[in-house]
Amino acid sequence: MALLNRDDWYDIARDVDWTLSYVDRDEAFPxxxxxxxxxxLEAWDEWDEPFRVSYRDYVMVQREKEANVSAIREAMVxxxxxxxxxxxxxxxxxxxxxxxxxxxHMAVTMQSRFCRFAPTGRWRSLGAFGMMDETRHTQLDxxxxxxxxxxEPRFDWCQKAFHTNEWGIIAVRNxxxxxxxxxxxxxxxxxxxxxxxxxxxxxxxxxxASDAMEAGxxxxxxxxxxxxxxxxxHAQLGFPTLDVIIKHDPKxxxxxxxxAFWRAFRLFQTLTGTAMDYYTPxxxxxxxxxxxxxxxIVKHHERILRDYGLxxxxxxxxxxxxxxxxxxxxxxxxxxxxxxxxxxxxAGVSREERKWLNEKYPSWEESWGVLWDQIIENVNSGKMExxxxxxxxxxxxxxxxxxxxAIDRFNxxxxxxxxxxxxxxxDSEVSKWIFELEPERYxxxxxxxxxxxxxxxxxxxxxxxxxxxxxxxxxxGDDAFGYRWAADYSANRVAAE
Amino acid sequence: xxxxxxxxxxxxxxxxxxxxxxxxxxxxxxxEKVAVHSVGRRLAPNPRAKGYEVLLEGxxxxxxxxxxxxxxxTPVLPLQWFxxxxxx
Numbered sequence: 001m002a003l004l005n006r007d008d009w010y011d012i013a014r015d016v017d018w019t020l021s022y023v024d025r026d027e028a029f030p031x032x033x034x035x036x037x038x039x040x041l042e043a044w045d046e047w048d049e050p051f052r053v054s055y056r057d058y059v060m061v062q063r064e065k066e067a068n069v070s071a072i073r074e075a076m077v078x079x080x081x082x083x084x085x086x087x088x089x090x091x092x093x094x095x096x097x098x099x100x101x102x103x104x105h106m107a108v109t110m111q112s113r114f115c116r117f118a119p120t121g122r123w124r125s126l127g128a129f130g131m132m133d134e135t136r137h138t139q140l141d142x143x144x145x146x147x148x149x150x151x152e153p154r155f156d157w158c159q160k161a162f163h164t165n166e167w168g169i170i171a172v173r174n175x176x177x178x179x180x181x182x183x184x185x186x187x188x189x190x191x192x193x194x195x196x197x198x199x200x201x202x203x204x205x206x207x208x209a210s211d212a213m214e215a216g217x218x219x220x221x222x223x224x225x226x227x228x229x230x231x232x233x234h235a236q237l238g239f240p241t242l243d244v245i246i247k248h249d250p251k252x253x254x255x256x257x258x259x260a261f262w263r264a265f266r267l268f269q270t271l272t273g274t275a276m277d278y279y280t281p282x283x284x285x286x287x288x289x290x291x292x293x294x295x296x297i298v299k300h301h302e303r304i305l306r307d308y309g310l311x312x313x314x315x316x317x318x319x320x321x322x323x324x325x326x327x328x329x330x331x332x333x334x335x336x337x338x339x340x341x342x343x344x345x346x347a348g349v350s351r352e353e354r355k356w357l358n359e360k361y362p363s364w365e366e367s368w369g370v371l372w373d374q375i376i377e378n379v380n381s382g383k384m385e386x387x388x389x390x391x392x393x394x395x396x397x398x399x400x401x402x403x404x405x406a407i408d409r410f411n412x413x414x415x416x417x418x419x420x421x422x423x424x425x426x427d428s429e430v431s432k433w434i435f436e437l438e439p440e441r442y443x444x445x446x447x448x449x450x451x452x453x454x455x456x457x458x459x460x461x462x463x464x465x466x467x468x469x470x471x472x473x474x475x476x477g478d479d480a481f482g483y484r485w486a487a488d489y490s491a492n493r494v495a496a497e
Numbered sequence: 498x499x500x501x502x503x504x505x506x507x508x509x510x511x512x513x514x515x516x517x518x519x520x521x522x523x524x525x526x527x528x529e530k531v532a533v534h535s536v537g538r539r540l541a542p543n544p545r546a547k548g549y550e551v552l553l554e555g556x557x558x559x560x561x562x563x564x565x566x567x568x569x570x571t572p573v574l575p576l577q578w579f580x581x582x583x584x585x
Contacts, residue, residue, distance in 0.1 A: 329511050336539070371511060371539040378538070386538050394504040394513040394576075403504070404512040412511065414578040423576040425504060449515050453502050453575065 006054055013054070017121035033117040035184025039248045044120035047240045051126075051233050058129055062136070069140065069226045076219035077147050087480040088346030089215040089284075092208065092275040094154045095343050096220075099172050099271055100204070101141035102162035103180075107134040110180040110188050114237070118185045123237060130234035137227050144223055153474045157342045164470030167340055167448045168270065171400035174445060175263055186241060190253065191260035194238025194304070199297050200264045201231045203272045207292045211276060214284035246308050255437070258313040261301060262430045265319065266326070266399045266406065273327025274334060277357070278348030279480075288360040290323055298323075315430040318406075322428070324361060325408040328368045333402050336375070337389050339466055341477030349376070350485040367408035379486040390462065395447040396427035398434050403427050419443055501564065502575050505531030508582040509540050515576075518564060524551040525560035531581040546583035553579055 114127030145158035161169045179191040205228035212221035245253040276289040335345045349372045357364045378386040393402040404412045406428040415426040426432040457468045498521045506513035514534045528549035551558045
């Protein structure tokens with residue numbers, strides 16, 4: 001007997017909704033998790049996704065992907081390729097594994113919420129594939145890291161990081177707790193599926209994969225590319241959700257996208273901006289972070305907004321300034337506070353690297369080079385204590401990132417709110433705006449500075465802080481190349497060329 | 498006399514810091530406590546400057562004035578942002 005074509009049975013198989021008789025619909029689908037607000041139930045009948053994947057197709061394709069990843073992994077592990085990789089590139093892979101693996105695992109929970117609480121059976125069915133995707137990504141990261149544990153204890157942070165108080169991890173965890181674990185289905189679809197997965201993962205999984213391949217890390221590059229093929233599919237559930245929301249509540253859609261775009265951008269500046277423009281060996285860089293953002297993220301986001309009749313975010317000018325500067329701030333900051341990292345950052349400011357930075361970012365020298373000059377002088381004159389911090393940077397109460405890390409020193413100014421008798425500081429007017437939209441959503445979270453003042457970090461010094469963050473001497477960050485790059489400048493203090 | 502946390506930004510540096518000051522500190526002393534995290538670390542010393550000055554909301558504060566005196570005049574909450582810059 002011939003099998004039916006997929007399109008003949010697909011709609012029946014995925015439309016597994018039925019009229020509830022033993023329980024009220026509102027009880028089975030609480031608004032807190034669904035997030036449909038006043039959108040009528042029948043509006044969700046229009047929700048449709050383009051991929052139309054059956055379980056049979058899914059298993060067949062995924063099996064093939066797994067076989068490919070495994071074959072390359074086994075060959076690369078046998079060849080002991082990791083040992084010979086550039087130290088800067090190694091930092092990129094350690095940073096990725098520590099900050100991303102558990103986000104994949106959090107996404108399993110988000111997708112499982114879609115499976116249970118999404119407002120249409122079609123979406124609930126698709127969520128099942130997303131859930132399996134994210135489980136696979138978690139396992140791929142864990143397996144990759146486990147293979148390298150004997151080479152590098154920092155890969156232990158693939159699993160460990162999210163169980164520590166390391167400050168960068170708190171920033172990542174806070175964002176994804178917010179948009180994945182605590183958001184209703186509608187907000188999670190727009191903020192996570194559409195903004196983060198369909199937009200920003202391109203920069204982590206395409207740009208970084210490309211740089212990794214250039215740097216000779218075939219195993220890491222292949223893993224990232226394989227993950228991205230899943231992301232590109234399950235991220236599609238953001239579009240039909242946006243279709244429905246646009247018809248019934250375009251103002252809400254605009255706000256969710258504007259908030260998510262800024263918060264995701266700030267985080268990817270930290271994770272990928274530093275990796276692309278400082279850690280990847282300069283000869284292997286194909287595009288700058290800014291170039292990639294403009295080509296792959298900004299154009300794409302602008303097109304979505306235009307196609308759906310939405311406006312560019314009101315903060316677009318601030319975003320453009322932040323795109324020029326923010327990741328340079330995050331880089332000099334993370335390098336300076338390097339004992340608080342679980343990877344070894346490459347300073348990335350040798351003469352050759354500096355030339356590249358000035359070509360890509362014409363204002364780099366004035367904004368950042370001057371600060372590096374003082375650091376270089378301290379390294380070359382043996383004043384290493386002056387290249388290390390004695391206190392914490394002030395932190396934003398929305399992004400959890402340092403104040404000043406969204407822009408450069410010439411544009412740095414105070415953005416403050418007093419709420420219930422407490423001062424809240426922000427890295428930009430955008431983060432301040434986000435806080436003021438829903439103060440109770442953000443006000444209760446303590447950033448690292450707040451926790452320090454609350455006495456949670458004891459003793460109240462750098463050593464106490466590092467211990468509180470779970471940083472042990474075997475993983476604690478230091479310069480990736482033992483400061484050898486500074487010798488470039490030993491004869492001439494003013495480094496700019 | 499009590500420890501009091503402020504946010505101190507040395508103008509010209511890229512990041513403000515958490516700085517523990519004392520309510521009996523003068524603003525000259527507070528300026529020193531803020532500057533130590535920036536000057537000589539990421540900013541070159543400025544031999545032409547005549548020390549530092551502290552600003553609150555853009556207004557320079559008298560160097561000999563104490564933090565507790567300011568607190569008696571105006572509410573100052575923990576983590577208030579103060580600027581410090583070179584005195585020309």
